[in-house]
Amino acid sequence: MSKPTYIHGIILGAFCLGFGVVLAGTDMVTSAPIAQRALEDKQNALSKVIPPTIHDNNPVTDTVVLTGHDGKPLTVYRATKGGKVTGVAYQIEGSGYAGEMRLMLAVDAEGKVLGVRALAHKETPGLGDKIEVAKTDWITRFTGLSLGNPAADKWKVKKDGGVFDQFSGATITPRGVVAAIRHGLEFYAENKSKLLEVR
């Protein structure tokens, strides 16, 4: 090759610069719509676990940040009606068969489960994914339960001596979900005064 070596550097640099500008431009144009979509997704997820009749505010924007079980900050979405907190919703994590599962848990002022939904998971299709409400109604059976109902030592799948059904062929996934909800309710019990505090 007759070309001097630095030519290749300049060519590579020029391509990087050119495509970098294209990417920066696309990011500028798309960042606002993407943030908007993320907010809508959150609103959708919250509206599934918090019944619309119990609040007159927008829980997506009425948030408090507390320290979660793992010591990391946890954003809590609050439903209020007439100035009183009627329910709170926050994300809980459980360990499943294929890594972490993220769920949204909503609890009312008495500590009873308003609803739970899976947000993201990598469980086996056809087995572990029965935690999705689109596949089965399993996850809806937690609604109305609380730490005393069933008793704390019964917050397990049947295989472990608890009261909750596992799926045929999949125990690890429901075990993780049950444990995550129990931890979520314990978090509520520990932080009740802060969660229900009216600002």
Add this chain to the structure above:
Amino acid sequence: MATPSYSTIVKDGLWDNNGVLCMLLGMCPTMAMTTSATNGFGMGLATAAVMAASNLLVAIFRGYITYEVRVPVYILIVAVMVTLVDLTMNAWMHELYKVLGLFIPLIVSNCLPLARLEAFAAKEPVLPSLADGVFMGLGFTLALTAIGAVREISGNGTLFADASLLLGPAFKFMEMRILPADTGVLMMILPPGGFLATGLLVAGKRLLDLRAGKQISMGGAHCVG
């Protein structure tokens, strides 16, 4: 080598020189995404879009890319195309993105786009390069959908489950249950099933090629001569 005719490009991409069933390229997304026919189809289409765009760009800029830095430039182009698809779909096709979003970053880990840039777009004119990207991509889609269908039917008993989430409610009719619920062989959905289904389809393709009297060579860029 003379530029192949369009009919050769189409035949190569879809069947003779199929990226998955013949060249065995792009195994990472193939294994990961073919747990259902719908997933395979979605991954295939997203890959086809990236391949068409990157083949086109490389063919256009070919004169400016020196031999020594061609590979980093190709990788840059593929990565930029993937990011552009990712951002625009997230912003303006959000429902589709929720289904496909998982697959899109995986396209970067696919060596098939890179292989076609090097083997085709770096040497051939712009329009044949675009055609090669499109038909290699469609061949990839075909193979992934077929592997996904084999795994989904044997593992889960369904075919094209959730197709309406990907393609819209009009495609609800595609969602079929072939076997009764809970009768599938779970292994087919787990990673070993990916290798089994791919192996069976590769063998099936070779059998058909032999029946048709084609010469089969083992390995190499062209396995049907």
